[in-house]
Amino acid sequence: MLNCYPKWNYIVLSLVIIISLLYALPNLYGENPAIQITGKNGNFADQHFFDVIKKLVIERKLKHKSISIKNGVITLLFNNIDTQLIAKDIIEKKVGKKYITAINLVPLVPKWLNFISAKPMKLGFDLRGGVQFLIELDIHNLIKKIQNQNLNNMRDDLRKINIPYNNIYTNEHSNLEINFKSHHDVDSALIYLKSIYKNLILKNNHNNSIVVKIAPFYINEIREKAIQQNIYILRNRINQIGLSESSVQRQGSDHIIVNIPGIQDIARAKEMIGTTATLEFRLVNNNINLNAALISKNILPSDTEIKYMVNGQPVILYKNTILTGNHITYSNSSIDEYGNPVVNITLDSNGGDIMSLFTRKNIGKYIATLFIEYKDSGQKDSNGHAILTKNEEIINIANIKAPVGNSFSITGIKNLNLAHQLSMLLRTGTLVTPIRIIEEHTVGPTMGQQNIIQGLKSCLYGLVACAIFMILFYKIFGLISIIALLINLIIITGVTSILPGITLTMSGIAGIVLSLAVSVDANILINERIKEELHNGFSINKAISKGYQKALSSIIDSNITTLIKALILYVFGTSSIKGFAIMTIIGIITSMFTAIIGTRTIVNLIYSNKNIKKLYI
Known part of the structure; x- marks a missing residue:
């Protein structure tokens, strides 16, 4: 039967429209300025802390809409941004550094929409603004770390060629000093070490000692490499938590600016961005009496040191690091058979070889997993740089019972949330040098509110003009095309709201308008085909059927070519180009669905099984 769909077609189309409408609805509701408070290092805010915050808000008479706690995160809603910013300063002074206090915008989505996880679209930095973080890199700490490596290497090199020395240490200027017994030893050491260390400046200090400095050109190389690698890792971290369309770029010699649009889950983003954590695997030294070493550290050999477990128990470790987090290619968190959180780790080929060789040679011994994190002490040095404190905890000690390859698991982590955070940090890469968020503030739309309004108005006027043309030129079929156009817009909005990682930018809106134009173009092809078949003498129902059939191939061809172009733009484009491409791809797919x-x-519902004498087209 001509122009008649089976019932299931109508049901499927209705379901698509209803679901799209439900997920598009959250975009009609506004947002509330909010403050989110969450614990650091995988910890949660508990009921007692919630009561403390609630009492503080009441005592300071901060006008707020509501205060709630869910999944360890306290959320306060305010009527305006001014009160939000005042409350943030007051709360930050109260909670100190154990908690993260972040500004946010919470969508005013009804509970029944929250129940189906319906959320508004994420808007890009150009449309809505967001939060900007200014991050400072601790290059001085990185230089100290490199000098410590040089210290260990030089100690080994001098021992290999039997050049005796009295002492080797790092002075207050992060330079190495090596004291020798005689002037002859100084000369021998200078000749040998200069032949090996081309990136260092070695000078005779005229008191049987050598001063070792890092060459200025090499410091610049270190700085450049640290900046680029940290930018790459920060981008990976932001992408891991679903904050797309964010920008990470360099600012000056040792600063990075991170712009996060949409202000979504900033508390978590702030913690993930600012955390500098890694793992080191070291061998446990059981050959020394622990109690005696605690009384007098002088009995400790120069290659060992005391570290502490999470419960405060001391352990003697060798200083030599077997492996670091730099060799980790993938990690995830899970629960073992006893209900304890674990982090599963996969190493690269080089790391796997190192771990396999080491464990094969040290079966029966114990290996410790040392968790290292740098935290801001709140103090600055004489140069104005933030002083970071290095916190180290042994989270696991395991007996080497058999050789270990490139995959293994770490236990001993406090809770599943910390295990999840640690696995994400390891998965995205270890920061080359510690960082510190020194500024955080909200930023308005980068395009300017007036430009955004004018851009949206131009898009709206274009669609209205298109609707008027279609209705005047194609009458009822033109009206049907416009109804399909509106349905297409609803579906695009719903799909964009559902899909994770998609952020709407001004260029994305241009992609939507383009896809709507393509949709109208498809309807024009169909309408013209129907008119052509009517002129050829076919009946109304036959003309409608043949019009859709003959227009189909042209519509598919034109949409596929546009889709290929959009895919190329997405693959090779950056930032706004990608935003335009992804919205064009979504729009083309939905426009083909609604246009065909x-x-x-709609036409079948109107004209099926009816004796139509005249078609208004």
Whole structure:
């Protein structure tokens, strides 16, 4: 039967429209300025802390809409941004550094929409603004770390060629000093070490000692490499937590600016961005009496040191690091058979070889997993740089019972949330040098509110003009095309709201308008085909059927070519180009659905099984 769909077609189309409408609805509701408070290092805010914050808000008479706690995160809603910013300063002074206090915008989505996880679209930095973080890199700490490595290497090198020395240490200027017994030893050491260390400046200090400095050109190389690698890792971290369309760029010699649009889950983003954590695997030294070493550290050999477990128990470790987090290619968190959180780790080929060789040679011994994190002490040095404190905890000690390859698991982590955070940090890469967020503030739309309004108005006027043309030129079929166009817009909005990691930018809106234009173009092809078949003498129902059939191939060809172009733009484009491409891809797919199936369904409902004498087209 001509122009008649089976019932299931109508049901499927209705379900698509209803679901799209439900997930598009959250975009009609506003947002509330909010403050989110969450614990650091995988910890949660508990009920007692919630009561403390609630009492503080009441005592300071901060006008707020509500205060709630869910999944260890305290959320306060305010009527305006001014009160939000005042409350943030007051709360930050109260909670100190154990908690993260972050500004946010919470969508005013009804509970029944929250129940189906319906959320508004994420808007890009150009449309809505967001939060900007200014991050400072601790290059001085990185230089100290490199000098410590040089210290260990030089100690080994001098021992290999039997050049005796009295002492080797790092002075207050992060330079190495090596004291020798005689002037002859100084000369021998200078000749040998200069032949090996081309990136260092070695000078005779005229008191049987050598001063070792890092060459200025090498410091610049270190700085450049640290900046680029940290930018790459920060981008990975932001992408891991679903904050797309964010920008990470360099600012000056040792600063990075991170712009996060949409202000979504900033508390978590702030913690993930600012955390500098890694793992080191070291061998446990059981050959020394622990109690005696605690009384007098002088009995400790120069290659060992005391570290502490999470419960405060001391352990003697060798200083030599077997492996670091730099060799970790993938990690995830899970629960073992005893219900304890674990982090599963996969190493690269080089790391796997190192771990396999080491464990094969040290079966029966114990290996410790040392968790290292740098935290801001709140103090600055004489140069104005933030002083970071290095916190180290042994989270696991395991007996080497058999050789270990490139995959293994770490236990001993406090809770599943910390295990999840640690696995994400390891998965995205270890920061080359510690960082510190020194500024955080909200930023308005980068395009300017007036430009955004004018851009949206131009898009709206274009669609209205298109609707008027279609209705005047194609009458009822033109009206059907416009209805399909509106349905297409609803579906695009719903899909964009559902899909994770998609952020709407101004260029994305241009992609939507383009796809809507393509949708109208498809309807024009169909309408012209129907008119052509009517002129050829076919009946109305036959003309409608043949019009859709003959226009189908042209519509598919034109949409596929546009889709290929959009895919190329997405693959090779950056930032706004990608935003335009992804919205064009979504729009083309939905426009083909509404232009072909949507309009045909409406036409079938109107003209199926009816004796139509005249077609208004």
